[in-house]
Amino acid sequence: MGELSVLENTDNIMDVVKSGDREALMALIGQGETEEKPKTGLTRLNINYDTDDDEGNTLKKGAWKVFHDGAYVYADTVTFRPMARYYEWSVYDAEEGKISCRSTQEPKLEHQFPDTSGGNKCGRLSKSEEQELGEDHPKTLASRLATCNQVFYAVISMEGKTATGTDVKITDLPVVAYFKRSGFRPAREAIDRLPKGTLMSEQLFDLTTQRHKMGSVTYFTPVFTPSKTLKMKEEDFETTGMFVQTVAASNHRILEQHKEALKGKASEQEIDLAADFN
Secondary structure, eight states: OOOOOTTTSOSOHHHHHHHOOHHHHHHHTTOSOOSOOOOOSOEEOEEOOOSBOTTOOBOOTTOEEEEETTEEEEESOEEEEEEEEEEEEEEEETTTTEEEEEBOOBSSTTSOOBBTTSSBGGGOOOHHHHHHHOTTOHHHHHHTTEEEEEEEEEEEEEEEEOTTOOEEEEEEEEEEEEEEGGGHHHHHHHHHTSOTTOOGGGEEEEEEEEEEEETTEEEEEEEEEEEEEOOOOHHHHHHHHHHHHHHHHHHHHHHHHHHHHHHHHHHHHHHHHHHHTO
């Protein structure tokens, strides 16, 4: 839902007009900012695949990038401290250029993963279900569009540069990072190899990338190198709690969409059933 009308949301319009507040007056008379407000929430850590930016600055493919203080910062190595890791299923619509289906985030792959389409795992079937349907069945083809992501909530530090070459030092920045497809296994193995009983948040990694080439396609995978162990402090528990609350809020939104989608499916079934008797 969009914002309330400025006219409806102003208790005393004449007070605004007479106040001398130029920004408030501009908003009232239709001269306020029209650009989209930046989205709030965790910034995302990604591998950069762009060769240049909108201003023509040359960028290094395979470097890590994060949006910080109004600009992207790039670095070959990031100090990565994972505080929590969840799994999520999603489907990316290439034509629309956005995610068309997303599931809840869960700590184990065995969970059901209710999704925004009213199903589970964004339609992903088990191997046995795909084999029973056959390779060319529409449900099998749709199933393989669903991708499993590992979603890491982490704290990073890095010494990087902006696209224009300005040095930037980042310390203990909370981020979210998604690892899927070729990045899924390295990320999972990094956690699986931790000593038994060790919290992932007690381990620091030097996070770099490895370049691969398959035919004409070049891609990069994350490389997790253990560098240092830490003891949890009070602020670390608070950060972990913040991440868990973030996931809970996201899952709540997904479940609301899941319920709405189920209602829509029920309505469609009622219409189909009614048609059978008419």
